[in-house]
Amino acid sequence: MKAILFALLLLCVSQGRHQTRGIQMPNEYIVKDLIHESVGIETLETPHFNIYFNHNPTTRWDHPIMYFKSHILVVQKTILDNVPGILEKFFWGFSKFMEFRTQGMNGKLSLIDENFLEHKGISEILGIPTHHVMLTNFAYELFAYCTSIVAHDKNGEIIHARNMDYPLYQSMQNLTYTADFFDNGEFLFRSTMFAGYTGVFTAMKPGKFAISINERHTKTAMGIGVNILRFITGSYSPASLLKHTCRYAQSYNEAKEILSKYPLTAPVYLIVSGTEVDQGAIISRDRSGAADIWLINNHSTADWVIVQTNYDHWIKPSPASDKERANTAYHHLKNIGRSELDKENIVTDVLQIPQILNRGTIYSTVMQAKITTGHSTDVDVGGAYFKNYRYQ
Numbered sequence: 001m002k003a004i005l006f007a008l009l010l011l012c013v014s015q016g017r018h019q020t021r022g023i024q025m026p027n028e029y030i031v032k033d034l035i036h037e038s039v040g041i042e043t044l045e046t047p048h049f050n051i052y053f054n055h056n057p058t059t060r061w062d063h064p065i066m067y068f069k070s071h072i073l074v075v076q077k078t079i080l081d082n083v084p085g086i087l088e089k090f091f092w093g094f095s096k097f098m099e100f101r102t103q104g105m106n107g108k109l110s111l112i113d114e115n116f117l118e119h120k121g122i123s124e125i126l127g128i129p130t131h132h133v134m135l136t137n138f139a140y141e142l143f144a145y146c147t148s149i150v151a152h153d154k155n156g157e158i159i160h161a162r163n164m165d166y167p168l169y170q171s172m173q174n175l176t177y178t179a180d181f182f183d184n185g186e187f188l189f190r191s192t193m194f195a196g197y198t199g200v201f202t203a204m205k206p207g208k209f210a211i212s213i214n215e216r217h218t219k220t221a222m223g224i225g226v227n228i229l230r231f232i233t234g235s236y237s238p239a240s241l242l243k244h245t246c247r248y249a250q251s252y253n254e255a256k257e258i259l260s261k262y263p264l265t266a267p268v269y270l271i272v273s274g275t276e277v278d279q280g281a282i283i284s285r286d287r288s289g290a291a292d293i294w295l296i297n298n299h300s301t302a303d304w305v306i307v308q309t310n311y312d313h314w315i316k317p318s319p320a321s322d323k324e325r326a327n328t329a330y331h332h333l334k335n336i337g338r339s340e341l342d343k344e345n346i347v348t349d350v351l352q353i354p355q356i357l358n359r360g361t362i363y364s365t366v367m368q369a370k371i372t373t374g375h376s377t378d379v380d381v382g383g384a385y386f387k388n389y390r391y392q
């Protein structure tokens with residue numbers, strides 16, 4: 001079995017040499033080509049589900065999967081139609097190996113085993129092979145084009161806001177929901193989720209911290225092969241590291257530490273905010289550790305707010321649209337000014353400005369992890385603030 005896996009892996013890696021991304025999206029889904037097109041703003045409520053870590057991984061996601069089943073199958077098909085056959089075969093082999101490995105397993109599971117059992121449970125409800133769910137979960141993380149902002153607002157509180165832009169926006173819009181995660185009766189965190197996907201891109205742990213992910217372009221041709229290799233050898237995928245952090249970290253500093261250091265399958269930007277002045281960081285991650293940590297600074301005229309799109313802030317970006325999106329965001333944030341910035345105008349006057357809001361934007365989320373009971377009735381999460389805007 002190990003020999004087969006290894007052979008498949010070598011094939012994937014050698015294919016990776018000829019293909020930068022490994023997975024091709026159909027042209028109509030490429031966000032960068034749509035970046036200048038704004039959309040009519042029609043926001044929708046996101047459906048809401050509870051997820052319980054103390055439930056068996058194979059049944060943990062049942063409710064959202066049943067609810068979104070027909071929409072998930074559309075997205076699965078689009079992704080599968082566009083991945084190289086070799087990748088599909090590889091995940092088939094990997095799923096057989098995991099099936100064998102997790103047989104009769106119980107007690108405390110490693111992340112890789114737990115993920116597999118979750119994907120297995122999801123595939124049973126969808127009526128498709130487990131490796132298709134594994135493969136689409138793997139593929140999702142390669143294409144999260146985003147804008148994330150951490151700022152001090154007019155009350156001196158930390159505010160964290162993000163747009164999620166995604167190539168498959170037409171069908172992903174129908175997969176967006178809000179999840180509250182619990183363990184043994186205790187509420188842990190809230191997240192904006194995509195049904196069928198078990199990683200976390202946007203989340204808040206009330207009274208502690210908020211986090212978002214932006215994709216960081218993989219430059220090496222071997223990228224996808226290395227991602228897979230690290231995936232198998234137990235590195236966290238960025239979105240499963242976010243989930244792990246939200247589940248276990250108890251403070252902003254602890255979250256920042258985990259997000260900076262744990263081994264990852266792929267480079268990524270991790271944006272984290274806390275509850276006190278100067279608690280905000282954009283961590284530019286390499287697979288093995290932080291390439292750069294950029295901190296918000298209350299006493300700086302430039303860095304009282306920090307913005308991340310999809311380029312390293314210390315180099316000239318390509319594609320240029322990533323930088324334009326960040327510049328537009330800065331321009332509008334400075335127009336509002338820190339004496340006026342609040343949880344509403346960061347949406348209407350920044351996130352929903354054309355270019356920052358574009359055809360690929362699926363949702364905006366605004367988070368304030370600090371508990372300020374009394375301020376936030378419609379978005380109350382134990383007294384902290386979390387609001388989703390889903391676009392159609």
Ligand SMILES: *[C@@H]1O[C@H](CO)[C@@H](O)[C@H](O)[C@H]1NC(C)=O
Pocket residue numbers: 071074170171174
């Ligand atoms: C999304 O859902 C709406 C409402 O059910 C439907 O009209 C639309 O066709 C769906 N879009 C896609 C791309 O599946």
Ligand SMILES: *[C@@H]1O[C@H](CO)[C@@H](O)[C@H](O)[C@H]1NC(C)=O
Pocket residue numbers: 156277298299
């Ligand atoms: C943060 O900066 C603002 C504006 O310069 C200032 O009024 C405030 O006192 C500062 N807060 C802290 C905790 O330093």
